[in-house]
Each structure stands twice: as C-alpha cells, then as structure tokens.
Amino acid sequence: MVLTSIILVAAIVSATAQEGIPQNGSLQQVFLSVSVEGDEADFDAAADANDGKTKPISVPLARNALDLKAIPFKIVHETYRQTQGKRNWEIFIRNADGSNPVNLTNTPDLDEMYPHVSPDGTKICFVADEGRGRNRVRHVYYMNLDGTDRVHVAANGREPCWSFDGKSIAYLKGEYERYTTREYATSGLTFYHIDENWHQPHQNTELHHLYAICWSPDAKWFVAAVQGGMGYSDTIVAFEAFGRRVFDLERFGVRGCRPDLNADGTRMVWGETDWNLQTADIDLKSDEPKVSNVRDILRVARQYKVYHVDISPDSKYIVFSYGPFSGGQQVGGLAEGWDLCVSDMDGNWVQITDDDLHNKEPDWVPVKN
Ligand SMILES: [Ca+2]
Numbered sequence: 001m002v003l004t005s006i007i008l009v010a011a012i013v014s015a016t017a018q019e020g021i022p023q024n025g026s027l028q029q030v031f032l033s034v035s036v037e038g039d040e041a042d043f044d045a046a047a048d049a050n051d052g053k054t055k056p057i058s059v060p061l062a063r064n065a066l067d068l069k070a071i072p073f074k075i076v077h078e079t080y081r082q083t084q085g086k087r088n089w090e091i092f093i094r095n096a097d098g099s100n101p102v103n104l105t106n107t108p109d110l111d112e113m114y115p116h117v118s119p120d121g122t123k124i125c126f127v128a129d130e131g132r133g134r135n136r137v138r139h140v141y142y143m144n145l146d147g148t149d150r151v152h153v154a155a156n157g158r159e160p161c162w163s164f165d166g167k168s169i170a171y172l173k174g175e176y177e178r179y180t181t182r183e184y185a186t187s188g189l190t191f192y193h194i195d196e197n198w199h200q201p202h203q204n205t206e207l208h209h210l211y212a213i214c215w216s217p218d219a220k221w222f223v224a225a226v227q228g229g230m231g232y233s234d235t236i237v238a239f240e241a242f243g244r245r246v247f248d249l250e251r252f253g254v255r256g257c258r259p260d261l262n263a264d265g266t267r268m269v270w271g272e273t274d275w276n277l278q279t280a281d282i283d284l285k286s287d288e289p290k291v292s293n294v295r296d297i298l299r300v301a302r303q304y305k306v307y308h309v310d311i312s313p314d315s316k317y318i319v320f321s322y323g324p325f326s327g328g329q330q331v332g333g334l335a336e337g338w339d340l341c342v343s344d345m346d347g348n349w350v351q352i353t354d355d356d357l358h359n360k361e362p363d364w365v366p367v368k369n
C-alpha cells in the first residue's frame with residue numbers, strides 16, 4: 001500500500017506540474033491530503049479544492065472539544081495489560097468519554113480479543129487464544145455484557161460478528177490448524193445459530209481469506225475485507241449471506257479494509273489506508289449493492305495508524321484505534337502506545353484513553369446507558 005502511494009504521489013506531482021496548479025497554501029493542503037488517493041478520477045476531484053472528499057492531516061482535539069458525556073453508548077475493546085501481575089489480553093468496557101473502565105474478563109492466563117456486542121446490548125462475542133506454542137488455538141466465545149457465563153462456540157474460529165436479531169453468530173474458520181495471527185488466514189464462513197446449537201456452513205464454499213466481516217441489519221449481506229483470495233488481491237467486498245454472489249466495492253471508489261455498517265445498513269465506514277478513515281452511503285436494498293459519496297472522515301500523519309473504525313448506534317460518531325505506526329493492527333498484534341479515539345462524522349476527534357496499553361478493536365454497545 002505504501003509503495004503504491006509513493007508511486008501515485010509521483011504521478012500526481014507530475015500531473016500537477018503539467019497542469020500548472022499553483023502550490024499556494026490551501027491547494028497544497030488539499031494536494032497533500034489527496035496524495036494517497038488512487039486514480040485520475042481522484043486527481044480530478046483534487047483539482048476542486050472544495051470537493052470535501054479528503055481531509056487535511058489532523059491531530060486529536062482537546063477532550064472537551066466533543067460533548068462525550070452526552071453520548072449514551074458505552075464502548076468495549078481489547079487491551080494488553082497486567083492482570084494479577086501478568087500481561088495478557090483482556091476485554092474492557094467503558095463510557096464514551098473513556099471513564100469508568102471495567103475489566104470484563106480478568107483472566108491472566110487467557111487472551112481475549114475482538115469483542116462485538118449483540119444488537120440488544122446483552123452479549124459480547126469475542127475470540128480467545130488459548131494454549132502455548134504449537135498448542136495455541138484461537139476460539140470463538142460469547143458471554144454476557146458483564147463478563148459472566150462464557151459460552152464456547154467454535155475452536156479454530158475467527159472474526160465473529162452478530163446477526164442483527166442477536167440469535168446467530170457468523171464466524172470464519174481458520175485456514176490452517178496451526179495458529180497464526182495473520183488476519184486473512186481464514187477459509188469459509190459458518191453461521192452458529194444459538195437456539196438450535198447449529199453450525200451452518202455458508203453455501204458459498206469459495207469464501208476465502210476474508211476478515212473483518214460485518215453482517216447487514218436485514219441479514220441479507222455481509223461486507224468484509226479480503227486479501228489474496230477469491231480472485232482479489234486486497235479489497236472490500238459485499239457478498240450474499242444466503243447466496244453465492246460477491247461484489248467488489250472498489251468500482252465505487254471503496255478501497256482499503258475493515259468495513260463496518262451502521263445500524264440501518266445505509267452507511268459504511270472503513271480504513272482506506274493505515275492513516276485515513278472514510279465513510280460512504282451504501283444501498284443494500286437494491287438487487288446489487290451500491291456505494292456513493294465516498295469521503296474522508298479524518299486523516300492522520302503517516303507516523304501514526306488509525307484502525308478498527310466502528311460507527312455508533314446513532315450514526316453520529318465513530319470510535320477507532322490510534323497510535324504509532326509500529327503497532328500491529330491484527331488481532332493479537334501488540335500495539336504499544338495505541339489508544340481509543342472518538343470522532344464526529346466531520347472529523348473532529350478526541351482521544352478517550354491515554355494509558356497506551358494496546359487499546360484496539362473498539363465496538364459500540366448498541367443500547368443506551
Ligand atoms: Ca485475559
């Protein structure tokens with residue numbers, strides 16, 4: 001991704017020179033902020049300084065820049081820290097302003113990560129890495145929102161998410177028996193229907209190297225990232241939950257990874273690069289998915305990363321992970337210095353944690369406090 005961007009910057013620089021665009025302050029800012037965009041269409045957009053598609057590089061505002069206390073939704077997330085003197089992954093819940101953090105797992109010998117809250121706000125599905133060395137296995141579980149009553153769903157399962165009726169969990173099967181933190185090492189999608197205790201394979205057996213799956217509210221679609229599988233090198237796809245059709249969303253200008261849908265399935269957010277987060281309108285009601293109005297929410301300097309964007313239940317905010325470029329965004333990847341941030345949809349953002357303890361994979365609790 002980085003190499004491609006450098007080449008594109010060079011292309012845009014030469015195109016800019018040819019067209020004689022003056023490098024004054026405001027244009028330069030726009031120019032800088034579009035330099036990671038991909039093709040001629042984007043360059044045309046860049047010529048319009050007020051296109052609104054790209055944002056200049058920004059930094060977190062003071063915490064009181066947003067009225068975080070008025071946000072009535074809590075946030076769950078993973079964090080790597082000491083429990084009883086032992087460093088391990090735990091799942092925390094806290095208010096949207098970062099206050100009142102509670103450790104929901106408290107298991108020094110287990111690594112719990114990737115929490116996702118059910119639509120009724122009563123349960124959390126997550127993964128737990130158990131065992132050491134060659135015996136290490138990633139499992140899918142769910143538990144109550146307060147951390148009680150842990151239920152095992154599947155061994156060698158990954159990246160679980162809820163159906164919007166909260167009755168099923170979709171998860172990806174590990175590609176290999178051997179443990180790996182590589183996020184796209186998946187093969188096939190399975191539905192776990194809780195009441196029936198039934199693991200139902202997705203009818204499209206060619207689903208491969210997917211990650212960050214997100215199930216649409218009407219249950220008909222998934223959006224997901226795919227890397228090196230299904231004929232794609234690296235893209236965001238929409239695919240039928242109960243059918244075989246797959247659509248590459250790149251034709252709508254969607255590039256990047258880790259898509260997340262809002263509560264009514266009309267808006268999507270994702271990370272275009274390591275350093276910018278985007279949003280667009282998505283139509284999942286028509287026969288084929290359509291995306292429009294792709295634009296930046298925010299963009300950071302390249303010594304940082306922004307990842308794991310999650311849109312709030314009222315579609316007014318996002319929460320995401322932010323920290324030094326050296327951090328590992330994959331599930332199980334250490335990311336010292338990473339904290340959680342909340343932004344409004346205009347890109348006004350503040351940091352809500354400051355302990356730097358590998359705070360990642362935030363998910364909004366979709367019911368009011
Ligand atoms: Ca733990």
Ligand SMILES: [Ca+2]
Binds near residue numbers: 310
């Ligand atoms: Ca979410």
